Amino acid sequence: MQFDLQYQLFGDSAILVEWPKVLSKDILVDILAFEAVVRQGARATDLILAYHSLTICFPHAVHFSHEVSILKELYARLTLPSATTQTIWEIPVCYDQDFGIDLREVASRNGMEIDDVIRLHSQPEYLIHFIGFQPGFLYLSGLNPSLHTPRRPSPRLRVDRGSVAIGGQQTGVYPSDTPGGWNILGKSPISFFDPKLAEPVFAKPGDGLRFQSVSRQTFLELQEQVEQGHFQLSRTTRD
């Protein structure tokens, strides 16, 4: 399927390509296919994926109309890959209020109990769209609409690594200590980014993910396993 793409100059040396502003698997598949052909062209120094956009960074100031005509031609000839195997990751999360410092607020804003927030958040299978914000931050779709909660008016100066949070219609896990503006529901003991590994991030765009609610006791045990390097993340695959 071909979408109506919008091209825009972003600074002097980047082009922002935008798909329709919705979270959809069809758009994800289309962006990934386009990213792959642009990467093959090898003229870009960096490609930044997001839900409905691909930002192409060049090593020099770009001649906008010239580059866009090349991109449009690449897109017109784009073929989508045939179906592949999907990996689904199980992510343990402790939704204890000591970690989930915004659980109460998310519950009251959405007119529900804290247990409902936890149940609705750990129920769906989420789709990983891209890795952004910071190394290892997985951007997901599939959040139950009754949990959509606006970002905080001003970001917190520090959010703990492993914090599981909701921002607008999105949910995700902070991979490192960082400033951040999302509402925090809990904490995961696992590591989302390790620069020493050949693949620093275990997951990739297109994979699935589930949050599994664990007790404080289990959280502490898993945390120790992670620190000692014994922890094995569970996953399943689907054709």
Place this chain on the structure above:
Amino acid sequence: MDAQSAALGNKLLGNDADAAVTEITFGLGRFQFTKSCAFSLTGADFSATLDGRPLKPNQVYQAAARETMGFGKRQFGARVYLSVAAGIRSNLVLGSRSYFPGMTPNRLESGDCLPIQESSADPFDTQLQPAIEHQEFLSASLECTPGPEFRLLNLEQQTRLFRSFSVSVDNNRVGYRLVESLNNELEPILTSAVLPGTVQLTPDGTLIILMRDAPVTGGYPRVLQLSESAICRVSQKIARDPIRFQLKRN
């Protein structure tokens, strides 16, 4: 942060453009050379000395083993770049020799030893390298282009955006918040790419200039995009310094 000053240091020493340098914020640090070594200081001026002898920015000097370089009174700027011949041989992580929280071991601490090579200043001709004009560091003007969400701003916001602002105390390698805010009712956007130099507008009207350690994506409207040299200029600002965005003429 100030990539132009860092690049100038490498150029003065005949280094590769991507050789690692040390960024020293507010002249906080004293360095004893372990070997005889050619070095230069670029960027801000914090009245540097080598064993008490005054040093000027943008010059190549020769330090003898055990000589100590330190800083004094701030003249201008915020970040000094110490470059040594052949670059600082810190560990490569994901293709970078830089420190980054959560990715490399701790930031430089008192007593740490930076790996350098023995070198001599003789082969370099420092006269050939143009320095960055001193005036450039003091100017409030920051060259920029409209960001992807600029057109969502109303006329009042667009007008206010090009009057004066000042840097707040919340400024670091990730971003610089500005003191003055805009009246804002713009909603956050669906998360999309941000770049160093992207100016974001938060729901409470605060403007944040993203800097070199910024995230790669963000959810606040991107109202302006600074040019590469404007990013370098901002990184030499300190809290309460005035700034003014200036649209680049095409």
